Amino acid sequence: MKPAAALLIDELRERGVRVRVDAGKLKLAPRDRVTPELVERIRANKDEIKVILAPITSPDSDEAYASLLKTLAFIEDLHNRAPMTVRPRIRHILAEHTSVIEWLFERRDFSSLRFALIDLERNVSDAIRRRGYDN
Numbered sequence: 485m486k487p488a489a490a491l492l493i494d495e496l497r498e499r500g501v502r503v504r505v506d507a508g509k510l511k512l513a514p515r516d517r518v519t520p521e522l523v524e525r526i527r528a529n530k531d532e533i534k535v536i537l538a539p540i541t542s543p544d545s546d547e548a549y550a551s552l553l554k555t556l557a558f559i560e561d562l563h564n565r566a567p568m569t570v571r572p573r574i575r576h577i578l579a580e581h582t583s584v585i586e587w588l589f590e591r592r593d594f595s596s597l598r599f600a601l602i603d604l605e606r607n608v609s610d611a612i613r614r615r616g617y618d619n
Contacts, residue, residue, distance in 0.1 A: 489532030492525055505537045548594040552585070555601045559608050570615045577607045 486494075496503050501517050503510065510526065510533060512518055518526075526533065563574045581604045588597040 487532060487536075488525075489529040489536055492522075492529055493533060493536060496522070496526075503533070503537060505534050508534070510534065510537075545592065545594065548589065548597050551598060551601055552589070555605055558605060562608055562612060566612055567615065570612055573611045573615075574608050577604070577611060581607070 493503055496512070496518070499517050500514075502513050505511070510530060512526075559574065559578060563571055566574060581600065585597065585600050585604070588594075588600055
């Protein structure tokens with residue numbers, strides 16, 4: 485069974501509330517989706533929520549972040565060199581992958597994140613090739 489704090493985080497996200505820790509404080513947005521009853525439950529579980537959401541710096545997370553930056557730089561370069569007719573497709577592919585990449589990073593699933601970044605690069609490269617343009 486999940487801890488109460490984890491269930492509360494899930495409930496907030498289902499309501500469309502973004503929950504994060506910033507400088508040791510819980511940040512919720514948009515606030516208008518947080519009822520007074522939820523505020524009380526958040527206060528009661530605040531410390532546990534912070535532990536669940538607190539970013540962990542580790543060699544894996546540092547490596548994953550570096551891979552993410554490298555992939556984004558690669559895609560930006562491809563986008564800038566691609567013909568104008570291909571650029572909307574590249575932006576569409578990036579948009580499709582963004583939520584998955586954010587979700588994997590947030591859950592610290594660095595193994596799956598690496599595969600998602602490889603898949604993103606491959607999809608962008610394939611889109612360019614199909615349009616008759618290859619770097």
